[in-house]
Amino acid sequence: MKTKMLTCLTLLLACGFGLFVFADSHEKEEDMNKLVFPKAYKTTAVSNGGKISGVVKFDGEVPEMKKLEITKDKAVCGVTDKFDEALVVGEGNVLKNTIVYLMDISQGKDFDKEAKPELDQKNCRFNPHVQLIPVGTALTVLNNDKATHNVHIFGTSKNNTSVNKQQTKNRKKMRLTGAKGAEGPVEVKCDIHGWMKAWVAYVPHPYFAVTNEKGEFTLEDVPPGDYKLGYWHEACGTNNKEPVKVTVAAGGEVKQDFTLKLKEAK
Amino acid sequence: MRSKNVVYLILILGLLSVYNLIFAQDAPEVSEKGKEVYEESCAHCHGTEGRGDGSAAENLLPQPRDFTRGLYKIRSTESGQLPTDQDLFDIITEGMPGSSMPGWETSLKADERWEVVAYIKTFYDGFKESETPPRQISLEGKIPYSEESIEIGKGLYTQFACFECHGQVGRGDGTSAPTLQDEWGFQSWPANLAQGWNFRGGNDIDDIYKRFIGGIAGSAMPMFEDPAFGLTIEQSIRYNELDNKVEMTEAEEEEYNQLDEKMGNAFEILDLMAEGSADEEQKQSYATAMKAFYEKSWHLANYVKSLSSEKRPEPAIGKNVLRSQYTEDDLPQIMDAAWDTLDSSYFPLVGQIIIEPRQFNPTIDSVNAKSFYNDTEVAFLFTWDDRTNNTEVKENEDTGKTFEDAIAIQFPVKIPKSPTAEKPYFLWGGRKAVYLWEWKASAADKITELTAKGINNAEEQEIQGDLQVEGKYTDGQYNLWIKRALKTDDKKDLQLEPGVFVPIAFSAWDGANGDVGTKRVISSWYSFVLEPVPSSRRFIYPPLVALLSFGLLVGLREFVRQRNT
Numbered sequence: 068m069k070t071k072m073l074t075c076l077t078l079l080l081a082c083g084f085g086l087f088v089f090a091d092s093h094e095k096e097e098d099m100n101k102l103v104f105p106k107a108y109k110t111t112a113v114s115n116g117g118k119i120s121g122v123v124k125f126d127g128e129v130p131e132m133k134k135l136e137i138t139k140d141k142a143v144c145g146v147t148d149k150f151d152e153a154l155v156v157g158e159g160n161v162l163k164n165t166i167v168y169l170m171d172i173s174q175g176k177d178f179d180k181e182a183k184p185e186l187d188q189k190n191c192r193f194n195p196h197v198q199l200i201p202v203g204t205a206l207t208v209l210n211n212d213k214a215t216h217n218v219h220i221f222g223t224s225k226n227n228t229s230v231n232k233q234q235t236k237n238r239k240k241m242r243l244t245g246a247k248g249a250e251g252p253v254e255v256k257c258d259i260h261g262w263m264k265a266w267v268a269y270v271p272h273p274y275f276a277v278t279n280e281k282g283e284f285t286l287e288d289v290p291p292g293d294y295k296l297g298y299w300h301e302a303c304g305t306n307n308k309e310p311v312k313v314t315v316a317a318g319g320e321v322k323q324d325f326t327l328k329l330k331e332a333k
Numbered sequence: 334m335r336s337k338n339v340v341y342l343i344l345i346l347g348l349l350s351v352y353n354l355i356f357a358q359d360a361p362e363v364s365e366k367g368k369e370v371y372e373e374s375c376a377h378c379h380g381t382e383g384r385g386d387g388s389a390a391e392n393l394l395p396q397p398r399d400f401t402r403g404l405y406k407i408r409s410t411e412s413g414q415l416p417t418d419q420d421l422f423d424i425i426t427e428g429m430p431g432s433s434m435p436g437w438e439t440s441l442k443a444d445e446r447w448e449v450v451a452y453i454k455t456f457y458d459g460f461k462e463s464e465t466p467p468r469q470i471s472l473e474g475k476i477p478y479s480e481e482s483i484e485i486g487k488g489l490y491t492q493f494a495c496f497e498c499h500g501q502v503g504r505g506d507g508t509s510a511p512t513l514q515d516e517w518g519f520q521s522w523p524a525n526l527a528q529g530w531n532f533r534g535g536n537d538i539d540d541i542y543k544r545f546i547g548g549i550a551g552s553a554m555p556m557f558e559d560p561a562f563g564l565t566i567e568q569s570i571r572y573n574e575l576d577n578k579v580e581m582t583e584a585e586e587e588e589y590n591q592l593d594e595k596m597g598n599a600f601e602i603l604d605l606m607a608e609g610s611a612d613e614e615q616k617q618s619y620a621t622a623m624k625a626f627y628e629k630s631w632h633l634a635n636y637v638k639s640l641s642s643e644k645r646p647e648p649a650i651g652k653n654v655l656r657s658q659y660t661e662d663d664l665p666q667i668m669d670a671a672w673d674t675l676d677s678s679y680f681p682l683v684g685q686i687i688i689e690p691r692q693f694n695p696t697i698d699s700v701n702a703k704s705f706y707n708d709t710e711v712a713f714l715f716t717w718d719d720r721t722n723n724t725e726v727k728e729n730e731d732t733g734k735t736f737e738d739a740i741a742i743q744f745p746v747k748i749p750k751s752p753t754a755e756k757p758y759f760l761w762g763g764r765k766a767v768y769l770w771e772w773k774a775s776a777a778d779k780i781t782e783l784t785a786k787g788i789n790n791a792e793e794q795e796i797q798g799d800l801q802v803e804g805k806y807t808d809g810q811y812n813l814w815i816k817r818a819l820k821t822d823d824k825k826d827l828q829l830e831p832g833v834f835v836p837i838a839f840s841a842w843d844g845a846n847g848d849v850g851t852k853r854v855i856s857s858w859y860s861f862v863l864e865p866v867p868s869s870r871r872f873i874y875p876p877l878v879a880l881l882s883f884g885l886l887v888g889l890r891e892f893v894r895q896r897n898t
Contacts, residue, residue, distance in 0.1 A: 138508065138512065139508040139509065222402060222404055222550075231550075231552075232558060233558055234558075237560050237561060238558075238562075258514075259494075
């Protein structure tokens, strides 16, 4: 009897231990969907820097873009058709809204001080769908609708930076200071119009680009050296596990294309 | 001498505890004790690592707090700030009504609760890193609760766009309600403001005010900003008035533009303040605008407070039993004012968690009932809040599958001889059968009579059509009117007689919450009775008896006197 109980107890303990180990392996999963940032970044003058450019393409059957159901404020929101922008594939399978960036750059140029990141709300759609915000720069959110929105920028596990502010039709413009450190991309949502979604990434250096309609990206003024080139895409995930290694020569140009597949469904 | 010492000690201890009550405390240093208590009492839901992923977490909605993110819903601090130690202590002590978080006041000693506060804070580094204490929401300038303030608040409720989620009259039935999610992607229903007893952070006016100013972090509830910032209450009412006009006169247009400009400037200053680059003059006008905003928020808090009773109503037992009121007239129809003359009886509902599939996260709080009867018929009015009107089964990619809303009213087939006699099993009967009226939102004018001997063992009765019914859904609330003869020809039906206590119970389904079949909310047995009318014969018999006895006494006296003479 006693031995039986002991066996049971051991088994139970073993199971418990197993669960712990399992739970721990979960922890990093979230990081796999985020960008990788250097530990520190120093701005220096860059002369005769190189250039990295390329095209991001989608590999796989391109699903038809899902038309979003407009459930309220139809007079304002229903004026234009809206689609789920998680996967925007253009002619020739080119992939829009992919962030391509240098993961491990520790020094280089400064941000373009003139740039003012803007998030527009018109006919109850966020534009752009994916954008980069230099850390410490305010995001200007526009309300071009005769409707009340709420701008809800999600927090992440690392930083308590969730922002959720109402923006009624009276407030055409509002500036939001978001994360104090690099993080993201994080989701932006309007809870009032549940279909409105976008992404922002708070970035610590300027070597980030978002692909355009043609799937193109360019990183300029890259100090000569060896780098890891990473990407992030809402539906296709990241290459955090296997970043691409590139070598940039002074004044040189590196071509690096990517072909992305849909993230495996969990 | 010794007893004197004891008295001093008690005095000091007493003073200390009063001090504790008055002055908010900070958590002690992290101790082994805190970890121990946490793992014993909290980890089942919140997980040993504080990620909100304990073994019981799966079935809970709202989900247990993930302490590693530093996002706390209920705080006395401003938006984007961490909670104070006292905030955490209060939540542990009082629990969160309407969620699975119980209050620990009785099961954990105060010092144990403080140790837990200290331990919980270790899960999120931000607590260590922040040098300054979190900025607390000031309760200065509180406006007393009054009819006038409520009226102003009502107007602001629309201006602040609260109705988008909470609905026109506040039952949590706004047009955005069905799609709301928290940051973890879980469905997050807006509060039903008519049920203040379910507010997670309490329903004192101060609590409500803090939720406006600080927002509910991680949920869809945003931090509120004055939609007419920089305008006084009068000006913002006027602005709204003009804004809603189809056509404005030239003078009105000018007035509108002036207000609009004033507001635009105030918003610009608001942004400058947030960025820390406002000058002295701007700071001044910011302070004035904020004062007006806080004033508006207090009015709004007073209005929200007015939408709900102070406490959860007493359930329909004892003197609150559902008593059908006798009337000589025709029974009232569904929307008749006559119903307003009756108090309702409150039947609390809970999730059905005995038989699979279960409902762990109910959304329907209760059913309220009223009843009238006359010499031949009885009429009921059942009322319950449901945030959405679901009349069909629907597949939706974002919100999942939804079903149709429904209710079932249950009676025993055989009325027990006494209130203490055994009733059928409360979950749709068992060995003893129950008799049911089942109504579905898809067919508002139809009701089905069932006999059941178990939750999965119900049959439609052969003879239907003894009941008249009408159902209505408005502003997040169902009203169901049912009328029937006191006696029917169908032997299987319930036969009613004044003065007889009849057991009554309910099942209800909120289709948007995935309720279908056994997944539903239920009540236990309550009672209802056709309140007997005191008979008019009471004016005849008692005087008659008195007269007779008097006559008898007189006769007796006469008889005795005659015998004596």
